[in-house]
Amino acid sequence: MPLTERKYKSSVYHKIIFTISLFVLLFIGAITFKHINNISDSSNLLIHTYEVNLELEHLFSYIKDSENSMRGYLISKDTIYLTPYNNATKNINTTFLNLKRLTTDNKKQQKNLEELYEIVNKRNEFISNYADIEESIDLTKSNKFKRNFRESSRLLVTIREKLNSMVALEESYLKSRNSVYKDQIYLTPILTLGILFITLLLIIYAYYQTTKDIEILQITNTQLNKSQFLSYQAEILSDFGTWEWNLTTNVLKYSDNLYRILGVEPQSFEPSQERFLQFVHPNDTENVSAIFTKILTDEDLPKSYFSIIRPNGETRLLRATGKLFTDKLGNKTVLGVSEDITLENNKTELLKSNYEDLIKVNNNLKIFEESSKQAEILGNYGSWILNFNTNKFTYSDNKFRLLGFEPQSFDPTIEKLLEFIHPDDKNTVVKAYESALKTFTIPSMDYKIITKDGAIRHFKTIAKSYTDLQGNQSMIGTTQDVTDEYEKNQHIKDRNKELEQKIKELNEFNHVASHDLQEPLRKIQTFISRINDKEKENLSEFGLEYLHRIEKASNRMRILINDLLQYSRTNRAEKNLIKVDLNESLNNTLSELSQYIEEKKAEISFEVLPVIDGIDFQIQQLFLNLISNSLKYSKEEIAPIINIKYEEVNANNEALLKDSSTKKYYKIDFSDNGIGFEQEHADKIFLLFNRLHGKTEYHGTGVGLAICKKIVENHNGFIFAKSQVGIGSTFTIYIPLIIK
Numbered sequence: 001m002p003l004t005e006r007k008y009k010s011s012v013y014h015k016i017i018f019t020i021s022l023f024v025l026l027f028i029g030a031i032t033f034k035h036i037n038n039i040s041d042s043s044n045l046l047i048h049t050y051e052v053n054l055e056l057e058h059l060f061s062y063i064k065d066s067e068n069s070m071r072g073y074l075i076s077k078d079t080i081y082l083t084p085y086n087n088a089t090k091n092i093n094t095t096f097l098n099l100k101r102l103t104t105d106n107k108k109q110q111k112n113l114e115e116l117y118e119i120v121n122k123r124n125e126f127i128s129n130y131a132d133i134e135e136s137i138d139l140t141k142s143n144k145f146k147r148n149f150r151e152s153s154r155l156l157v158t159i160r161e162k163l164n165s166m167v168a169l170e171e172s173y174l175k176s177r178n179s180v181y182k183d184q185i186y187l188t189p190i191l192t193l194g195i196l197f198i199t200l201l202l203i204i205y206a207y208y209q210t211t212k213d214i215e216i217l218q219i220t221n222t223q224l225n226k227s228q229f230l231s232y233q234a235e236i237l238s239d240f241g242t243w244e245w246n247l248t249t250n251v252l253k254y255s256d257n258l259y260r261i262l263g264v265e266p267q268s269f270e271p272s273q274e275r276f277l278q279f280v281h282p283n284d285t286e287n288v289s290a291i292f293t294k295i296l297t298d299e300d301l302p303k304s305y306f307s308i309i310r311p312n313g314e315t316r317l318l319r320a321t322g323k324l325f326t327d328k329l330g331n332k333t334v335l336g337v338s339e340d341i342t343l344e345n346n347k348t349e350l351l352k353s354n355y356e357d358l359i360k361v362n363n364n365l366k367i368f369e370e371s372s373k374q375a376e377i378l379g380n381y382g383s384w385i386l387n388f389n390t391n392k393f394t395y396s397d398n399k400f401r402l403l404g405f406e407p408q409s410f411d412p413t414i415e416k417l418l419e420f421i422h423p424d425d426k427n428t429v430v431k432a433y434e435s436a437l438k439t440f441t442i443p444s445m446d447y448k449i450i451t452k453d454g455a456i457r458h459f460k461t462i463a464k465s466y467t468d469l470q471g472n473q474s475m476i477g478t479t480q481d482v483t484d485e486y487e488k489n490q491h492i493k494d495r496n497k498e499l500e501q502k503i504k505e506l507n508e509f510n511h512v513a514s515h516d517l518q519e520p521l522r523k524i525q526t527f528i529s530r531i532n533d534k535e536k537e538n539l540s541e542f543g544l545e546y547l548h549r550i551e552k553a554s555n556r557m558r559i560l561i562n563d564l565l566q567y568s569r570t571n572r573a574e575k576n577l578i579k580v581d582l583n584e585s586l587n588n589t590l591s592e593l594s595q596y597i598e599e600k601k602a603e604i605s606f607e608v609l610p611v612i613d614g615i616d617f618q619i620q621q622l623f624l625n626l627i628s629n630s631l632k633y634s635k636e637e638i639a640p641i642i643n644i645k646y647e648e649v650n651a652n653n654e655a656l657l658k659d660s661s662t663k664k665y666y667k668i669d670f671s672d673n674g675i676g677f678e679q680e681h682a683d684k685i686f687l688l689f690n691r692l693h694g695k696t697e698y699h700g701t702g703v704g705l706a707i708c709k710k711i712v713e714n715h716n717g718f719i720f721a722k723s724q725v726g727i728g729s730t731f732t733i734y735i736p737l738i739i740k
Helices: 003-076 079-102 107-128 143-238 256-262 273-277 282-298 347-379 397-402 414-420 423-439 483-538 541-572 582-592 594-600 616-632 704-714
Strands: 240-246 251-254 301-309 315-326 332-340 381-387 392-395 445-450 456-467 473-481 578-581 603-606 611-614 641-650 664-672 718-724 728-736
Touching: 003 079, 003 107, 003 143, 079 107, 107 143, 143 240, 143 256, 240 256, 251 256, 256 332, 273 282, 282 301, 347 381, 347 397, 381 397, 392 397, 397 473, 414 423, 423 445, 456 483, 483 541, 578 582, 578 616, 582 594, 582 616, 594 616, 611 616, 616 641, 616 664, 616 704, 616 728, 704 718, 704 728
Parallel strands: 603 641
Antiparallel strands: 240 251, 240 332, 301 315, 315 332, 381 392, 381 473, 445 456, 456 473, 578 611, 641 664, 664 728, 718 728
């Protein structure tokens, strides 16, 4: 297999492997994302079930409190029992409201709740008649009281049974949801290991292909060196020389053998037009000058014949030809060959030479034709010609294949073509054909066809008219099957719509989840506060320790939720830029941290900062997080020293930016003398939830610096960290002067 073909196939393989790898990773990522969402949903359902059970227990407790308080009042006639009775009644109503809210999505529990509510109300009607302080009833003699009291006791049993049925229903929900949650948790490490394994396989395969390509490149270089040596020897044996004329720089280069053909030593003078004309026979000077002019105007050189006179007086007949070559940088160079054909001094030899040239051209045409056929198959396109003199079409073999037929299996005509055109696009094709007959041009067209086997395919056609040497005018066109590209584009559009919907749902989920998380947390902290106020003295040392740990954990949870809300707010913030005075933002930050600064006995120095286009509250949050970070990670018993410096810089003067342009940036450095960190962690500290220290050493959630990075990126800027353990850290911010 030729090296060029192997190189082409290697490139195609790489693209295919890359595309497959990308789709595999995206597919696995989507599955993982959905799996995480399912785990989150299962967790929320478990919490919901626990909340319903807790409220049901509270309800029965309040009902029993109401019953006990009323009994105490009826027995003792002491009004002090009416206060807990009234409180219990209020709590019962509040609990009913909570249960109604929690079971909104459960019709069965809603129905049970309504039935329970009717029973509780009926019971309250029996016992509320005896809560009147002014009314005196002889409990031992009142038959009505006895009937009501027995009915109240019966209803209390009914209430307990109804509550038990509701709790049992929730327990069944809890069991099934807990099973789903465990199953999903079980799959998490399997998915993670699967991703790692597939990624490893892709890396190994990429390494294998790269190594293989390097070996092919080495072989190619070796063959290129051989070809160069053989070409050098061929010039000597075949008595021809090569030359290059760079039309961009007007520089000429001769091969060694071209110097020899001219009768001089290789590289004995600097090539130029004037120097070459000194060798040209006087009879051919004008002809050669015209050749030079033709090369400059046409950027090409057909075969040309002229004579030269060598320094020893010998006359030689040369034949020269050249072809334009344009490199990837746009430099135009005419590559040419000059051959000494003095020995071909008779007509027979000249005809023979021309015949051989004709055979070579014919062979090249056959090679080109075969290459074109293969290219059509690989490129999934076919070519056609419309002869305007006869209005007849000629199809390439692959054009027939695109329509689902064997090559040359029918006579191509416009009527036959219209049989394959989809009904929706027939009018477009007819108009294009009529335009071609009138104006000899057609626009680029996209249309659908129905193949022989009934499949609908999307085609794209382009064409251009030309006139041959005999003056016959025709149109040559290319039709490509772009069904795969069309379907990919359509798939991308659909996926974009899905992505927009998912983003919208995720934003709504973040909002709801964040607020729902805070509600039970507030309850926990409220109960902790009540225990501290009323029950702290009754707790053992272990109980106090556990209570203290619960309080610390709930505080960490509250800080984490607030940080996540802030990060989400930073992500969702619209870029409504206004003029922001950084000096004012810094002063507000120092005022907010004044107590913390005073406790740490910190020294903060800063230069006059600029006024920028930015998002005001985000800039202040950025300053707050960076200065708080320096104060938090200061050394024990050493006062923190924080320096804030500012300057305007060009991107090409800043190695961190890796930008060779002259774009201007505001550069702001925050330096401190804190504990520092290993420089290898300089990138990791900006990742969400990344912490370099344990939560018992330094409080925090690992969100603050991630928020800083997001804020800087919202201003199209960059943030970098440089640190040394025991010396301190420097955070450098680059914000462009002009934010697009």
